[in-house]
Amino acid sequence: MLLAVRTFRSSLLATLLAFALRGLLMAVLLGLTTSSARADEELLRGPHPFIKDNELTVHAGYSAGMGDNMRGLRMQGDYLNRLAQTLWLDIQMGVVSGSCRSNQTVCSNGSGNGVDILAGAAWKFQTNLPIVPYAKVAVGPIFLFPDNTRSAGGILARGGVGAHYFLYDWFGVGAELTGAWGAAFFAADSHRTGSLGSVDINLGVALQF
Numbered sequence: 001m002l003l004a005v006r007t008f009r010s011s012l013l014a015t016l017l018a019f020a021l022r023g024l025l026m027a028v029l030l031g032l033t034t035s036s037a038r039a040d041e042e043l044l045r046g047p048h049p050f051i052k053d054n055e056l057t058v059h060a061g062y063s064a065g066m067g068d069n070m071r072g073l074r075m076q077g078d079y080l081n082r083l084a085q086t087l088w089l090d091i092q093m094g095v096v097s098g099s100c101r102s103n104q105t106v107c108s109n110g111s112g113n114g115v116d117i118l119a120g121a122a123w124k125f126q127t128n129l130p131i132v133p134y135a136k137v138a139v140g141p142i143f144l145f146p147d148n149t150r151s152a153g154g155i156l157a158r159g160g161v162g163a164h165y166f167l168y169d170w171f172g173v174g175a176e177l178t179g180a181w182g183a184a185f186f187a188a189d190s191h192r193t194g195s196l197g198s199v200d201i202n203l204g205v206a207l208q209f
Contacts, residue, residue, distance in 0.1 A: 041168060044130035048166050052208040055080040055088070057164075059176060059204030063096045068107070068152075068184060068194035070114040070144065072098015076202060080122055090122040090136050092158075096198075100146055112146035116156050116180075132172065133163040142196075144184055154184030154196070164206045172206040 057078040065071030076094040083089055096114040100107035120138025127133065142156040162176025181197040 044166050044168060046130065047126050047128055048130050048132050049169050050082075050124075050126065051169060053082040055082075055206055055208045057204055057206045059202035061200060061202030061204075063094075063098075063198045063200045065096070065098075065100065065114075065196070065198045067196040068101060068144070068186075069180075069196035069198050070096045070098055070100050070112055070146075071198070072096055074200055074202065076200075076204075086123050086125060088122040088124060089119075090138055091119050092138055093117050100144075107146040107149065112144065114142060114144045116140065116142040116158075118156065118158055120158075130166045130172075131163055132166060133161070135159075135161050136178075142182060142184060144196075150187055152184045152186045152194075154182055156180050156182035156196075160200070162202075166206075170208045172208075173204070174206065175201070175203050177201055 055078075057080070059076045059078075061074055063069075063071055063074035074094060074096045076092060078090055078092040080088040080090050094116045098112075099110050100112050101110070118138035118140035120136060122134050122136035124132050124134045137157070137159040139155070139157040142154050144152040144154075146152075158178055158180035160176055160178025162174060162178075164172035164174030166172035178200045179198070180200070181195070183193055183195050186192045186194060
């Protein structure tokens with residue numbers, strides 16, 4: 001039974017990582033394809049016009065996990081909906097696959113995966129250039145899947161800053177720096193509660209529609 005659960009867990013994480021990688025690839029390909037299709041569309045020269053109310057971003061990078069968190073390759077997707085002039089609703093999902101601090105209770109062989117699903121707000125600011133800086137904060141559950149030991153769940157808060165350079169009013173590229181902190185409950189023999197956090201550096205694309 002335990003082997004079946006671990007096999008399912010590994011399969012689920014592999015599927016999530018594959019989905020995230022495909023999402024990033026599809027976003028880049030969509031941007032390039034649509035750019036070719038709109039060859040007559042001029043590149044943005046001045047401020048971003050903010051004429052669309054929805055945005056999808058896909059980022060990839062490195063997550064430096066702290067405490068009992070995972071660290072390694074991180075993929076994240078965000079859906080944003082504009083609520084006011086600068087205020088946007090931000091719903092995000094991130095997947096990390098890599099290593100973790102070796103501990104018989106928390107992470108027995110030093111590797112594993114993590115998934116977080118957060119919701120919060122983002123503030124986007126107009127500049128004189130087609131560069132849109134932003135700040136964001138979100139909170140929600142995190143799920144940890146260390147290899148060869150029991151899974152864990154907890155709560156995580158993440159905040160960060162970033163910027164996108166919009167080649168067109170609907171397509172931009174950029175980077176962001178985020179930090180997170182929270183706690184997770186490990187249902188092992190000691191029923192341990194551990195603190196965790198991360199510093200994440202990501203590159204990605206933004207599509208507004």
